[in-house]
Amino acid sequence: MSDLVSIKGGKDGLRLQLDEAADWPSLLAALRTQFEQGGSFFAGARLVVDIGSRPMSEQQLAEILALMQQHGLQPEALAADARASRIAARAVGLTARPAPQRIPPPSTVPAGESDAMLVARTVRSGQVVRHQGHVTLIGDVNPGSEIIAGGNVVVWGRLRGLVHAGALGNRSALICALELRPTQLRIADLIARTPEGAAGQIPEVARVEDEHIIVEAWEVYRK
């Protein structure tokens, strides 16, 4: 993940933080790379674009919005310190708000998948859990729901929905569940359906081996 661009999950959804000082062409290039690597992680997501203290012209804003649209992303709002940027955002019909204070991340922890999210409820049809790090779920994931994570997905319950681990391109991501019977499994850019007849009554682990997603019993995997 580039240093110039970072994606964080917050209480208002996904937040796209752009470096405040870098020059515009390299920032735009970093953003393009980020979206391309992210693939389906971003499809349909709503993003708050946080530019902090960076001044932004209407032209630059339009470039970002075009790039987002190209990757199926919807702008939720623009967060900016500068009033001029907020006015530019409102001119194109965006919600604008002041940017929150930036807290420098602890330097020892690599950005991205290092953080995990705990969800303790039933994820139901139509609901989406999306997080850039690992997702741990205590409860059932019902058919028609989606779990999309940049890292691993661990479900302490029945996994019957769609699950995408390593959605930012990490093929070493794992999917574990007490009962692994998803409608579809995705790890990074690979897709698999649960084979019909898979009993899924024992804890299982899905991972990538030789370009394929394989599923094996937890008892086998741990050895």
Next chain:
Amino acid sequence: MARVITITSGKGGVGKTTTTANLGTALAMQGARVAVIDADIGLRNLDVVLGLENRIVYDLIDVVEGRARMRQALIKDKRLPELCLLPAAQTRDKEAIGPEDMVALTNQMRPEFDYVLIDCPAGIEGGFRNAIAGADEVLIVTTPEVSAVRDADRIVGLVEAAEKGPPRLIINRLNTRLVSRGEMLSMEEVVEILAIDPVGVVPDDESIVISTNRGEVAVFDQNSLAGRAFINIARRVAGEDVPLLGVTDQQGMLDRLFGLFGRKSR
């Protein structure tokens, strides 16, 4: 003060209107003052099921838009004076009112009744949001079919998101013969997926089709199995402790379906 209960399902055709009519009638038979509201604006049905179609003068929209007073629009049931219907408008659509109108409407009715039941339209759009806006409680009707259960699950999520408290479940048209053969989801399997409390199971009963078409509700028929099930649901809604009988099947349809394809790693 009335308890306002919305009956919803997500999927159409699973028996929301039949449930509303029978539950409302059963509660009124117990002596409660009951109003049933048809919130399916543009596709009204509840009046037909209750056999009150030919008495409609004013409807819900007339009340909301001030053309009629609540008292003028409410229609008394043919047999039970404690039961009233507020019919939907047939010539308008769901966008004619908003959630705040439904909240105002139900609040206006609260002092006059013990129960206000709202028959929700199918779907998850505006009509659904209107129907749950004024509700204190939500009952979700499903049939033991995979598609209906999927939609019910979606609705449970939306009801929880609307902070209406945990909804309760009515399983309609359960065919005990199919369940015991492992060819229909059992009550236990449906409850396991949806993870909400069941308030009743209504057996598949063709007599209910006949009574519905005649505009007579099943709960008046002593011999109707479905009618008796609705009376039990009404008693549970009223707070009575009536045991719930499920039909258990040794293997279960889900396992059976998946088992058909071989591998059973246990």
